[in-house]
Amino acid sequence: MFLKICGITRLEDARVAVEHGATALGFVFWSKSPRRIAPARAAEIVAALPSGVTAVGVFVNESVDGIRDVVARTGITAVQLHGDETPELGRALGLPILRAIAVGDADALSTGWPSGTLFLVDAADPVRRGGTGRLADWTGAAALARRLRIVLAGGLSDANVAEAIAAVAPHGVDVASGVEDAPGVKNPDKVARFLARARSAFEQPSFSHR
Numbered sequence: 001m002f003l004k005i006c007g008i009t010r011l012e013d014a015r016v017a018v019e020h021g022a023t024a025l026g027f028v029f030w031s032k033s034p035r036r037i038a039p040a041r042a043a044e045i046v047a048a049l050p051s052g053v054t055a056v057g058v059f060v061n062e063s064v065d066g067i068r069d070v071v072a073r074t075g076i077t078a079v080q081l082h083g084d085e086t087p088e089l090g091r092a093l094g095l096p097i098l099r100a101i102a103v104g105d106a107d108a109l110s111t112g113w114p115s116g117t118l119f120l121v122d123a124a125d126p127v128r129r130g131g132t133g134r135l136a137d138w139t140g141a142a143a144l145a146r147r148l149r150i151v152l153a154g155g156l157s158d159a160n161v162a163e164a165i166a167a168v169a170p171h172g173v174d175v176a177s178g179v180e181d182a183p184g185v186k187n188p189d190k191v192a193r194f195l196a197r198a199r200s201a202f203e204q205p206s207f208s209h210r
Helices: 010-017 038-048 064-076 086-095 103-108 138-145 163-170 186-201
Strands: 004-005 024-028 055-060 080-081 099-100 118-121 151-153 172-175 180-182
Touching: 004 186, 010 024, 010 038, 010 186, 024 038, 024 172, 038 064, 055 064, 055 180, 064 086, 080 086, 086 099, 099 103, 103 118, 103 138, 118 138, 138 151, 138 163, 151 163, 163 172, 163 186
Parallel strands: 004 024, 004 172, 024 055, 055 080, 080 099, 099 118, 118 151, 151 172
Antiparallel strands: none
16 A cells, blocks of 8 residues: 655645655655755655655656755655656666656556556646646556556545545555645645545455456
């Protein structure tokens, strides 16, 4: 079960997410994102996380050296790639990877990546890349979940996450805008409800990875 709250910019939001069962937190280092966080600030938050929580750095078309620099400065333990990155770049990093894909691009973008790569299925947006609040294609995502380890993102909220998990049977879920009051500012109640409902859906006896 992979439960990720993305776009963390404040320590208090990280603490609420961890308290309510998040297994991963996302820190966006792309300069064009409204949820961008400075490496120094991310390092402070990452240092306060329990050891079992995965700190994920989100990048868009950053170089290997650029990613490695942020990793060294922040202590993040996994990398999410949201641009046009190649499997070769992923292998060069030597870290756990989440590769963002849209359903329509899955065949082209999901091959050649290191063993253990998770594929983040999001709504396609070549400009904003992620955090748009738009729903992903659940039917297409369900088909992908039968052959890939996917993390479902795109338009999720506490109101629909249980339905999404039942429909898609993903390995995990990821949310940003669906639990926010403003970009990078999480709503504690929405975070708590999202995580509780997601965990409950994954723990249903009827749930199984297809």
